[in-house]
Amino acid sequence: MITRQPNSSFSVSNEWMQTALDSTSLREFKTCPRKYYYSTVLGMVPRDSGPHLTFGILMHEAREQYEHCRTRNMSHDDALDSVLASTLEKTWDRELRRGWASGHPAKNRRTLVQTIVWYLDAFGKDDPIETLQLANGKPAVELSFRFDSGLTTPGGEHVIFCGHLDRIGHLGAGTYIPDIKTSSSEPNAHFAASFTPGTQFSLYTLAGKVAFDQSIDGVIVDGIQVGVGFARFGRHLIPRSDSQLEEFLSDTEMQIETMWRCAVTVHWPQNDMACGMYGGCPYRGVCSLAPAQREDWLRREFVQRVWDPLQIRGE
Numbered sequence: 001m002i003t004r005q006p007n008s009s010f011s012v013s014n015e016w017m018q019t020a021l022d023s024t025s026l027r028e029f030k031t032c033p034r035k036y037y038y039s040t041v042l043g044m045v046p047r048d049s050g051p052h053l054t055f056g057i058l059m060h061e062a063r064e065q066y067e068h069c070r071t072r073n074m075s076h077d078d079a080l081d082s083v084l085a086s087t088l089e090k091t092w093d094r095e096l097r098r099g100w101a102s103g104h105p106a107k108n109r110r111t112l113v114q115t116i117v118w119y120l121d122a123f124g125k126d127d128p129i130e131t132l133q134l135a136n137g138k139p140a141v142e143l144s145f146r147f148d149s150g151l152t153t154p155g156g157e158h159v160i161f162c163g164h165l166d167r168i169g170h171l172g173a174g175t176y177i178p179d180i181k182t183s184s185s186e187p188n189a190h191f192a193a194s195f196t197p198g199t200q201f202s203l204y205t206l207a208g209k210v211a212f213d214q215s216i217d218g219v220i221v222d223g224i225q226v227g228v229g230f231a232r233f234g235r236h237l238i239p240r241s242d243s244q245l246e247e248f249l250s251d252t253e254m255q256i257e258t259m260w261r262c263a264v265t266v267h268w269p270q271n272d273m274a275c276g277m278y279g280g281c282p283y284r285g286v287c288s289l290a291p292a293q294r295e296d297w298l299r300r301e302f303v304q305r306v307w308d309p310l311q312i313r314g315e
C-alpha cells in the first residue's frame with residue numbers, strides 16, 4: 001500500500017481525515033471522492049503538471065509580484081520589468097540551458113511573456129481596484145488564512161478553513177477579493193456565470209469576512225483567454241450574499257460528514273459521472289484498471305507530493 005507522507009492538515013486521531021480544508025481539497029472531494037483520495041490523501045499527482053496548470057500558476061505569481069512592486073511605490077514600467085525578469089528566470093532550465101518547453105502552441109514561454117505584458121497594461125497600470133491596508137499597516141496582498149469554520153466532524157473535531165488570497169481591495173463602495181483565471185474560452189458573461197455556485201469564491205469571501213474582518217461583497221475575477229497570437233481579458237464581479245454563504249456552510253457540513261465516513265471506513269467511492277469533466281480526469285488510467293493493478297500504475301506514472309494548505313505563503 002502506498003504510504004501517506006506526514007501532512008499537518010490531517011487529523012492526529014484519524015490519519016485519513018483532513019481537518020484543515022482549503023477550496024482545492026473541498027473541490028476535489030466534491031468532484032469525486034476517489035480523485036480526492038489519490039490527489040490529496042495520498043498526494044499522487046501526474047509527473048508532468050501540463051502546460052495549462054503551469055501557465056496559470058505563473059500568471060498568478062506574476063500578478064502577485066506586480067502588486068508587491070506597486071505597493072512599494074514602483075512605477076508600472078519598473079514593476080513590469082521586475083515581473084518579466086522573474087518570469088524569464090523561472091521558465092529557464094539551467095541544466096538543459098533552454099526555456100520552458102511546454103509543447104503547447106498557445107501556452108508556452110513566449111505567449112506567457114506577451115500575455116503578462118498585455119494583461120498588466122490592461123488591468124495593472126490604472127487598476128481602479130485600490131489595495132486595502134490591513135490593521136498592521138501592510139498592504140492586503142498575498143494573504144494566507146486559517147480560521148475555525150464553526151463546523152465539526154461527526155467525531156467532534158473542529159474543522160479549519162484555510163487557503164490563500166491574492167489580494168483584498170476596494171472598488172467603488174464595495175470590498176472584493178481580486179483573483180485571476182486563465183480560460184480556454186472567451187471570458188464573457190457565460191464564463192462569469194460558471195463561478196456561482198462555486199466553492200472557491202464562497203470560501204474566499206468567507207475568509208475575507210472572518211479571517212480579515214472585512215465586509216467583503218464577493219470576488220472580482222479577471223478572466224484571461226490565451227490564443228497563439230492573442231489574449232482576451234474580461235473582468236467580472238462575482239457577488240456572494242450572506243444567505244449564499246450560509247447555504248455554502250450547511251452544504252459543506254454535509255460534505256464533511258461524508259468525508260469523515262470515507263476516512264473511518266478507508267474507502268473513497270468513485271464518482272464515474274465526473275471522469276470526463278475538466279478535459280478528462282488524470283486518474284482515468286488508474287480507475288479503469290482492475291483494483292489489484294492500480295497501485296503499480298500509480299507508482300509508475302505518478303509522483304508523490306504533500307498537499308498541505310496550512311503551509312503559509314508570503315509574509
Ligand code: SF4
Binds near residue numbers: 035282284285
Ligand atoms: S477517473 Fe473518474 S472515478 Fe476515477 S478518480 Fe477520476 S473522476 Fe473519479
